Amino acid sequence: MSRPSWLAIFLVALTSLGPFDTRAASDDAARGKEDRFRSLYRQLVETDTTLSSGSCTLAAERMAARLYEAGYGGSDVRVVVPPAFPRQGNLIARIPGTDSKLAAVLLLAHIDVVEAKASDWKRDPFKLVEASGYFHARGTVDDKAMAASFVDAFIRFREEGFRPERTVKLALTCGEETDAVFNGVQYLLTHEPDALAAGFAVNEGGSGRLDGRGRPVSFGVQVGEKVYQDFTLTATSPGGHSARPTGDNAIGRLAAAVVRVDAYRFPVNMTAATRDFFRRSASQYDGETARDLAAVGSGTADVSALARIAAADPLWNAFLRTTCIPTLIKGGHAENAQPQHAEANVNCRIMPGESVERVRERLADAVADPAIGITLADKPGPQPAAPPLDAHIMAPLEAIVADMWPGVPVIPSLSSGATDGRFLNAAGIPTYGISGVFRDNDGNGVHGLDERIRVAALLDARAFLYRLVRAYARE
Numbered sequence: 001m002s003r004p005s006w007l008a009i010f011l012v013a014l015t016s017l018g019p020f021d022t023r024a025a026s027d028d029a030a031r032g033k034e035d036r037f038r039s040l041y042r043q044l045v046e047t048d049t050t051l052s053s054g055s056c057t058l059a060a061e062r063m064a065a066r067l068y069e070a071g072y073g074g075s076d077v078r079v080v081v082p083p084a085f086p087r088q089g090n091l092i093a094r095i096p097g098t099d100s101k102l103a104a105v106l107l108l109a110h111i112d113v114v115e116a117k118a119s120d121w122k123r124d125p126f127k128l129v130e131a132s133g134y135f136h137a138r139g140t141v142d143d144k145a146m147a148a149s150f151v152d153a154f155i156r157f158r159e160e161g162f163r164p165e166r167t168v169k170l171a172l173t174c175g176e177e178t179d180a181v182f183n184g185v186q187y188l189l190t191h192e193p194d195a196l197a198a199g200f201a202v203n204e205g206g207s208g209r210l211d212g213r214g215r216p217v218s219f220g221v222q223v224g225e226k227v228y229q230d231f232t233l234t235a236t237s238p239g240g241h242s243a244r245p246t247g248d249n250a251i252g253r254l255a256a257a258v259v260r261v262d263a264y265r266f267p268v269n270m271t272a273a274t275r276d277f278f279r280r281s282a283s284q285y286d287g288e289t290a291r292d293l294a295a296v297g298s299g300t301a302d303v304s305a306l307a308r309i310a311a312a313d314p315l316w317n318a319f320l321r322t323t324c325i326p327t328l329i330k331g332g333h334a335e336n337a338q339p340q341h342a343e344a345n346v347n348c349r350i351m352p353g354e355s356v357e358r359v360r361e362r363l364a365d366a367v368a369d370p371a372i373g374i375t376l377a378d379k380p381g382p383q384p385a386a387p388p389l390d391a392h393i394m395a396p397l398e399a400i401v402a403d404m405w406p407g408v409p410v411i412p413s414l415s416s417g418a419t420d421g422r423f424l425n426a427a428g429i430p431t432y433g434i435s436g437v438f439r440d441n442d443g444n445g446v447h448g449l450d451e452r453i454r455v456a457a458l459l460d461a462r463a464f465l466y467r468l469v470r471a472y473a474r475e
């Protein structure tokens with residue numbers, strides 16, 4: 001066993017302090033509120049909300065109790081439990097605005113979490129542990145950091161007698177991670193549409209990025225999501241004995257089609273947000289890359305600049321266009337028979353606003369073999385256009401980021417994962433991914449093992465979201 005190095009201890013202490021120095025916790029009142037937030041966050045994180053063994057209903061009731069305790073009542077706070085899903089409860093709450101002409105702002109966070117197999121984790125996934133500057137437990141980031149921050153903001157607004165001009169709505173929903181079973185946003189859109197009706201919504205999906213030493217690099221805002229869609233390519237042939245090949249071979253035909261799909265590049269089709277992403281990212285590079293990024297962002301890039309950007313980073317390519325790649329292949333039925341059937345799955349991530357049917361047509365053009373069937377592998381989900389990159393959204397946000405993290409650029413992006421934002425956008429509620437959480441390069445164990453968040457990052461996200469909601473509600 002080696003003795004601890006004082007240098008190591010000093011470095012750990014330094015790292016755990018991190019680059020965050022924006023917390024205004026110096027006076028007792030602020031510290032008391034921070035303690036209360038920590039206890040609320042602990043209670044929420046330690047309430048198991050997995051599909052297999054947890055209860056969103058219990059979590060929603062516990063958060064509702066916090067709001068009642070703060071003085072909310074009547075119809076302003078409700079726990080909505082779907083009759084067929086007694087453990088998939090959702091919390092809805094509101095602060096009525098003083099100006100009925102202004103559309104509401106909706107704060108959305110999901111309270112269910114991804115399964116966590118305790119035997120694989122270093123610690124109990126449902127016990128919040130603070131160690132080495134991090135909070136460790138399932139849901140510490142996704143999405144209970146936001147959910148707890150929103151409830152905390154509601155409590156503080158009540159204490160302060162804050163009267164927003166816009167109605168502020170809160171929805172803590174269940175089933176974001178397992179929407180094939182149940183999804184709280186879809187349920188509320190159908191059964192309690194007024195709970196979600198809003199001029200715009202703040203949701204998960206956009207995070208800040210930290211460098212290897214924990215310093216903020218950029219502040220991400222998610223503006224739209226790519227649409228997930230699988231297609232099936234199918235080839236059939238008569239088959240027969242493999243000793244007497246006929247030349248009509250389903251595997252051969254399918255293989256040729258798969259090669260062509262793999263090589264195919266969809267035309268460039270940027271959204272306002274991805275154009276802005278390239279424009280704003282230019283300042284973080286130099287030389288030809290900086291010039292190419294700026295040109296792509298301003299719409300003046302030539303074919304070779306676009307090709308360089310697409311080749312430089314798979315994410316950049318994904319921001320430029322719809323992508324489709326073959327991901328699974330199967331075919332044949334015996335070693336000694338000509339195949340009768342072969343099929344491949346092609347997974348597409350479609351730019352918002354581009355139709356699934358148009359993508360199918362382009363795949364058919366790329367395959368260039370009418371004998372290959374191209375069908376949807378599953379029922380298409382919502383296909384919303386990206387929400388507008390609106391100054392009413394961006395200006396207050398940029399002002400707060402500039403104040404809290406001077407010099408850190410706000411960078412809009414498109415998400416290739418799917419959040420509940422796709423349901424809201426499809427319902428006509430422009431939804432923006434603004435978590436205020438800065439994440440480490442390693443992904444913080446989100447959806448994986450040993451999920452964790454820097455304590456300072458959590459407290460900053462809480463401070464940021466409080467200010468953001470106040471700014472949006474005032475507008």
Ligand SMILES: [Zn+2]
Nearest residue numbers: 142143176204
């Ligand atoms: Zn999430």
